[in-house]
Amino acid sequence: MxxxxxxxxxxxxxxxxxxxKALLKKDIxxxxxxxxxxxxxxxxxxxxLVIYYIALSQAGTGFDITLIAAGLLxxxxxxxxxxxxxxxLIHEHDQGQLEALLLAPIDRPIIFLAKxxxxxxxxxxxxxxxxxxxxxxxxxxxxxxxxxxxDPGPWWMLALILFLGSIGIAGVGTLLATIxxxxxxxxxxxxxxxxxxxxxxxxxxxxxxxxxxxxxxxxEATFWQMCAAAAAYNAVVIAVAFALYDYILGV
Numbered sequence: 291m292x293x294x295x296x297x298x299x300x301x302x303x304x305x306x307x308x309x310x311k312a313l314l315k316k317d318i319x320x321x322x323x324x325x326x327x328x329x330x331x332x333x334x335x336x337x338x339l340v341i342y343y344i345a346l347s348q349a350g351t352g353f354d355i356t357l358i359a360a361g362l363l364x365x366x367x368x369x370x371x372x373x374x375x376x377x378x379l380i381h382e383h384d385q386g387q388l389e390a391l392l393l394a395p396i397d398r399p400i401i402f403l404a405k406x407x408x409x410x411x412x413x414x415x416x417x418x419x420x421x422x423x424x425x426x427x428x429x430x431x432x433x434x435x436x437x438x439x440x441d442p443g444p445w446w447m448l449a450l451i452l453f454l455g456s457i458g459i460a461g462v463g464t465l466l467a468t469i470x471x472x473x474x475x476x477x478x479x480x481x482x483x484x485x486x487x488x489x490x491x492x493x494x495x496x497x498x499x500x501x502x503x504x505x506x507x508x509x510e511a512t513f514w515q516m517c518a519a520a521a522a523y524n525a526v527v528i529a530v531a532f533a534l535y536d537y538i539l540g541v
Contacts, residue, residue, distance in 0.1 A: 309396050313404030317378075321412065328412050331374045335420040338366045339427060346428075354434040356442075360499035363424055364492060367455070368485075370420075371413050375463040376480055378409050379471045402464060402535040406528075410460035417452055429503060441505035447513055451498040454520040458491045461524065465531040468538055487527075494519045 321327055342362055346355065355362075434440035463484060470479040485492075498516035501509040 306397060306400050309400045310404050310407075313396070313401060314407055317404065317408040318411075321408070327374055327377050328415055330377065331370050331412065331416045332419055334373050335366055335370045335416055336423065338369060339420070339424055342366075343427060351433055354440070355428050355432045356434050356440050356504050359424075359429050359432075359503050360496050362428070363421070363499060364455075364495055366420070366424065367413075367417065367452075368459070368488070368492070370416060371409075371456075371459045371463060372481060372484060374412055374416075375409060375467040375484075376477055378405060378412075378464070379467050380476075398536040398539050399532050401539070402468075402532060405468075406460045406464040406531075409464055410456055413456050413460060414453075417456065421448075421452070434504075440503075443502040443505050443509060443513065447502045448499070451495060451502065451513070451517060451520065454517060454524060455491065455495045458520065458524045458527065459488065461528040461531055462487055462491075465535065465538065468535070491520060491523045494523065 346353070349355070429435065429442070432440065435442070463480075466480055466483045466487065470476040470483065473479050494516045498513050498520070501512040501516070
């Protein structure tokens with residue numbers, strides 16, 4: 291009991307902001323040293339684009355890919371993010387770093403915030419590299435855009451909805467990756483948990499991305515409605531994840 295009180299007192303003496311910065315610095319420094327997570331996610335994303343290109347190579351000139359471009363882009367982001375989410379905690383689990391974090395005078399929810407932030411940053415970096423390739427390979431050369439039938443929205447709209455989507459993916463994914471990391475089939479379990487929980491957000495993201503890519507009259511209204519829905523989803527699920535993380539890690 292005395293030891294528990296001493297640990298709690300030590301935690302209270304260290305501000306949450308300092309704890310958060312220390313964990314964030316640790317994760318970023320580790321990634322800069324190994325370059326493993328961002329590199330693997332980036333290569334995986336590029337391979338998915340190659341597979342898309344092969345699968346659509348015989349579609350013919352009459353097929354307008356802008357009709358399904360939002361779904362293809364989101365699939366690539368989701369699968370790439372799950373690869374990164376798995377790797378973000380496997381290192382710490384296998385090398386005993388997670389146990390060391392639990393023994394350190396750090397608030398458990400702060401661990402969640404720091405890990406979710408690093409996952410968000412790494413996913414954002416990969417998107418900055420891969421999304422332009424996707425646009426050039428598929429959207430910009432689509433028959434609808436070449437003929438002028440499709441008028442996509444501005445780039446900042448695409449960036450905004452991807453930003454909101456990445457927040458939700460990183461927040462929910464960090465919690466689910468923590469749940470699955472101790473299981474034998476962690477890759478499978480993460481996917482089984484991730485898709486159903488993310489289903490509402492994925493629908494919203496597809497609708498917003500489709501509105502931006504296809505353009506048309508009134509697409510701004512749909513876009514902003516979907517952005518509001520994505521922001522509301524993120525606020526609710528991240529608050530729940532923050533509240534449950536102490537319980538998930540174990541007191």
